[in-house]
Amino acid sequence: MIRHLVASSALFGLAFLSPWAFGQTSQIQATVEQKLTALRKTAQTPDIDAVAAKAVAYLRKTQEENGGWSTKLSPGVTGIVVTGLIKGGKVSPDDPMVAKGLKYIEGLINTEAGHIAGNNPRVQLQNYVTSVNVMALAAAKRDSYKAVVADAAKFLKKLQWDESEGKGRDSDFFGGAGYDSKSRPDLSNTAFFLEALKEAGIPKDDPAYKKAMVFVSRCQNLKGEHNDQPWAGKVNDGSFLYSSAGGGTTKSFDQPDSNGGMPGYASITYAGIKSLIYCGLTKDDPRVKAGLDWLRKNYDLDRNPGMPAGREEWGLFYALSSGSKMFAALGEAEFTDAKGVKHDWRKDMLAVLAKRQKADGSWSNEKDRWMEGDTGLVTGFALMALGNIRGEK
Numbered sequence: 001m002i003r004h005l006v007a008s009s010a011l012f013g014l015a016f017l018s019p020w021a022f023g024q025t026s027q028i029q030a031t032v033e034q035k036l037t038a039l040r041k042t043a044q045t046p047d048i049d050a051v052a053a054k055a056v057a058y059l060r061k062t063q064e065e066n067g068g069w070s071t072k073l074s075p076g077v078t079g080i081v082v083t084g085l086i087k088g089g090k091v092s093p094d095d096p097m098v099a100k101g102l103k104y105i106e107g108l109i110n111t112e113a114g115h116i117a118g119n120n121p122r123v124q125l126q127n128y129v130t131s132v133n134v135m136a137l138a139a140a141k142r143d144s145y146k147a148v149v150a151d152a153a154k155f156l157k158k159l160q161w162d163e164s165e166g167k168g169r170d171s172d173f174f175g176g177a178g179y180d181s182k183s184r185p186d187l188s189n190t191a192f193f194l195e196a197l198k199e200a201g202i203p204k205d206d207p208a209y210k211k212a213m214v215f216v217s218r219c220q221n222l223k224g225e226h227n228d229q230p231w232a233g234k235v236n237d238g239s240f241l242y243s244s245a246g247g248g249t250t251k252s253f254d255q256p257d258s259n260g261g262m263p264g265y266a267s268i269t270y271a272g273i274k275s276l277i278y279c280g281l282t283k284d285d286p287r288v289k290a291g292l293d294w295l296r297k298n299y300d301l302d303r304n305p306g307m308p309a310g311r312e313e314w315g316l317f318y319a320l321s322s323g324s325k326m327f328a329a330l331g332e333a334e335f336t337d338a339k340g341v342k343h344d345w346r347k348d349m350l351a352v353l354a355k356r357q358k359a360d361g362s363w364s365n366e367k368d369r370w371m372e373g374d375t376g377l378v379t380g381f382a383l384m385a386l387g388n389i390r391g392e393k
Contacts, residue, residue, distance in 0.1 A: 045347055046354035049090075052386050054361030055379055056089040060097050062362075062376065067104030070376030075118055076125060077377045078104050079132035084383025086139040087392040093140040102140055105133050109148055114155035116148070126180040127159050127189055131196035138199040153200040156193055157208045161185050161215075172229065172245045175215035186243040187219045191271040191322070194278045204280050213279040216272055218244035221264050222290050231262055238290030239264025239306060240272030251314075265306030266298060267319035274326040283330060292330075296338040301345070302352050313367040317381040324349060324388035346389045353382055 059081060064071055068078035082101040085091045091098050108118045108129070116133035117126045134152050137145040158164075159181050161173040168174060176185025177193040194212055202208065217226035220240050223233030231248050241250040241262045250262035273291040281288050298305035303312040304319045327335065327345045334342040357363055363382045365372035372378050 046350055048350055048386060048389065051350070051354050051357060052089045052383065054357065055363075055383055055386075056085065056091055056361075058361030058375075059085065059089075059379060063097055063100065066107075067100035067102075069101070069380070070374050071104075073371060073374055073377065074125065074129065075108055076129035076132045077374070077380065079116075079129070079134075079136040080380035080384065081376060082136040083132070083139045084380045084387065086136075087387025088383035088385065088390065090390075093142065098140075102136070105136055108133060111151075114151040116152050124180055127156060127177050127183075128179055128192055130156060131189075131192040134196040135199050138201075149200045153197055153202055156196055157206075160193070160208055160211060162211055169214060172218060172247075173215075175211035175213065176243070176245060177212075184243065184245050185215060186245070186249070187216065187240060187268055187271055187275070188242065188318075190215060191275045194275050195325070198278050209279045213276065213281070215244065216275045216279065217287055219268075219272055220287060220291065221262070222287060224286070226287060234259050234261030235263055237264070238269075238287075238292075238294040240269040240291065241265075242268055263306060264294070265304055266295065266300075267304050267315045267322055269294060269306070270319060270322040270326040274322065274329045277326075277329045293338075296336065299335065299337040299343060301348050302355075311367075311369075313365060314369040315372065316365055316367070317363060317372055317378045317385075318370065320349060320352065320385045321381040324385040328388040328391070349385060350389055353385060357382075 059069065063069060068075070069081045070077040078101055082098060082105065085095075085098050085101070086093060093099065093102065105116065108116050110117065110119055115126050115130040116137070117129040130152050134149055134156075137149050156177070160177050161167045161171070161175065165173075173185050175190075176187075177190045178185045179189055183189075190212055194209070197206070197208060214226075218229055218232075219242075220227055221232065221235040221237050223236055227244075229244055229248060241248060241264050243249045248262050250264065251268070269291055273288055273295075276285070276288055276291075283289070283292070301320065301323065304315050305312075307314055323345075333344065333346070335345045336342050353363070361379075362375040363378045364375045365378055
């Protein structure tokens with residue numbers, strides 16, 4: 001009914017406009033649609049505290065005896081959950097549940113090596129696990145963790161591919177980070193790496209950021225001075241792909257297109273843009289602008305744009321978490337799409353999370369890919385997104 005009345009009023013007003021005004025029809029339509037969207041969302045905006053409280057209650061019931069969550073899946077899930085509980089759930093680090101989770105993470109501190117991935121020398125994913133655990137310890141804001149976080153940041157910087165591993169600037173590995181010291185670098189792991197450095201308080205003039213900027217820029221479908229990879233101009237739309245190393249890899253399609261291009265997708269484009277910002281670029285940089293232009297054409301928080309049919313929801317909760325960080329890093333309350341419609345991304349994202357929350361307070365992805373069938377991991381991602389919706393630092 002509201003839509004009918006607003007639309008009718010807008011059309012009635014058009015009858016009295018001069019002929020010149022009809023050239024502004026698209027702008028008027030965008031304004032009408034924007035007002036309709038705002039009216040619908042005002043009536044439907046969920047209560048963020050209620051959404052978060054249900055998730056917190058679920059995690060209280062599912063915490064393992066050792067203090068972690070989904071620890072058989074990965075020792076890194078607990079770091080994501082604890083960060084989400086503190087920032088999105090507004091749970092104190094001194095709360096028994098969070099304190100127990102932090103104790104589990106403390107048990108992963110390897111003082112000899114400097115990482116936070118356990119004492120087993122065979123453990124994989126040292127970059128990813130250490131990065132998310134740095135985020136959790138930093139979120140707790142305890143003085144006793146400062147030295148641990150500083151050591152972990154030093155460890156992470158040793159994992160970055162550079163001249164010390166024989167990979168100079170001319171290598172497509174340069175500046176990136178993989179799952180561990182031997183893994184091929186990719187944008188997802190590099191994004192976690194950069195976020196950990198940021199949360200650890202590593203200053204923006206640190207060489208690690210400058211090196212990472214080279215790798216991240218090469219992961220973008222944007223031909224120019226910052227990306228000379230052979231595939232860079234074949235799509236050339238500003239989107240990002242999973243990795244530029246080894247000739248490039250995308251997760252949106254199993255093979256490059258007939259032209260040799262590798263189309264990007266939203267979840268990794270969010271990661272790419274926020275990583276460039278963490279490395280010191282501003283919204284005016286051509287790389288950031290090109291990435292945002294792609295997102296403006298593909299704004300949809302209820303799926304992972306860029307993924308083909310059947311894969312639209314792959315990595316959705318990673319996308320929501322990563323997207324919330326990117327929007328927060330931009331520092332803007334509204335995001336304007338390619339049609340000129342302004343979106344309150346916080347309300348949009350909260351609506352998606354509320355709609356997809358299960359009755360028990362958890363989240364999981366029915367399109368289980370990249371471990372998103374696990375309720376611990378995905379509920380942690382969702383709470384991290386809620387933290388950015390709240391504006392938590």
